[in-house]
Amino acid sequence: MSDPYFQKLFAERIGGENYGKGTAIYKFEKIKRAKRKALADYPDRKLVDFGIGENDAMAPEFVRQVMAAEINKPENRGYADNGVAEFKEAVAGFMKRFFGVELDAATEVNHCIGSKTALAMLPACFINPGDITLMTVPGYPVAGTHTAYYGGTVYKLPLLAENDFFPDLDGIPAEVKEKAKLLVINYPNSPTGKVATREFYEKVVKFAKENNIVVVQDAAHTVLTFEGEPLSFLSVPGAKEVGVEVHSLSKGFDMIGWRIGWVCGNPLLVQAFSDVKDNCDSGQFIAIQKAAAAALGNDEIPKQTKAKYERRLKKLVDMLKRCGFQCEMPGGTYFLYTQSPTGIEGGPAFANAEEASQYLITQQSICTVPWDDAGAFLRFSVTYVAADEAAEDALMEETEKRLKQISLKFD
Secondary structure (H helix, E strand, C coil), rough: CCCCCCHHHHHHHHHHHHHHCCCCHHHHHHHHHHHHHHHHCCCCCEEEECCCCCCCCCCCHHHHHHHHHHHHCCCHHHCCCCCCCHHHHHHHHHHHHCCCCCCCCCCEEEECCCHHHHHHHHHHHHHCCCCCCEEEECCCCHHHHHHHHHEEEEEEECHHHHHHHCHHHHHHCHHHHHHEEEEEEECCCCCCCCCHHHHHHHHHHHHHHHHHCCCEEECCCCCCCCCCCCCCCCHHCCCHHHHEEECCCCCCCCCCCHHCCCEEEEEEHHHHHHHHHCCCEEEEHHHHHHHHHHHHHHHHHHHHHHHEEEHHHHHHHHHHCCCCCCCCCCCCCEEEEECCCCCCCCCCEEECCHEEEEEEHHHCEEEEEECCCCEEEEECCCCCCCCCCCHHHHHHHHHHHHHHHHEEEEC
């Protein structure tokens, strides 16, 4: 069968004339296929899914009630463009209460249709062909993908255990710093679970000023902080001079599918984001913004969400330790990032985390996410579906039983 006439018209950024012909399989697609195989091969064995990266609970009932009421108001039917004042003011109040950060709701806050879209749009504000975005790995790739779309390149900053999962800013070559425009960081960090310190943020501010670089701090997991109090990048002196922070209601407020978050910080940077956003979308549905404003005004929501995932993580860590894993409670997020097993006693060896993850899925129906970007690690998520603590405990017991049956090796 011949190619369609438009085969040669695809942009190089997505593969050019070879688009759709590649055989490479995205990591999460491999996991989906392995899960389907496990379900087909072992239909009577429950799939234990630690791979899901989204909250298992619905948004609180009162938030849904606000949404239901706002849907029926005619004044909410139109385009939101760059957002409604009610949401921006709720953000400013939340940032003040949680982090002690003062924001001008009119000029230093704008909403986004989920933090993913903000991370996709921000490179458009800065990246020209030949420019560089500094990004930590492993991590969320969206800002890097869009950097490449605009002709820029990504310089990867590995998050290594020996560096306590902080990027080595001092080791960046001078020629890279000269071309760098953006530094994208993410704390509490997904997937490592590391939380930032004030000293680290102070170093980031100094680095940005010395090298004329804009900082984008992805704070999607910020309210899920278990080690100390939640810390905003913008609470550090000088941070608002060099960057913005991107927040989301997905993780801490159980609003994954609602697609609502915000960008806040330096007013000129927020304005640049807003101008790009104006040319990409017409704003999130106003009813969603107003429901989100109500959620931001209720501090019990993130408190309860944090407590649930902290409890689950403690159970997971204790169970995995009994099975041979060397792991500790993460400082934040609902992920546990732990060194991957190297094989099975009397069985196969694993060359990397992906092989270990595939074995666990296909042979034991235990789903994890592999990361081999900076060492071989597995990510366990505690967003599995469990109705109550008894169900959580039963899931831990079943997982422990399966893991102990195979005698994992950790060389």
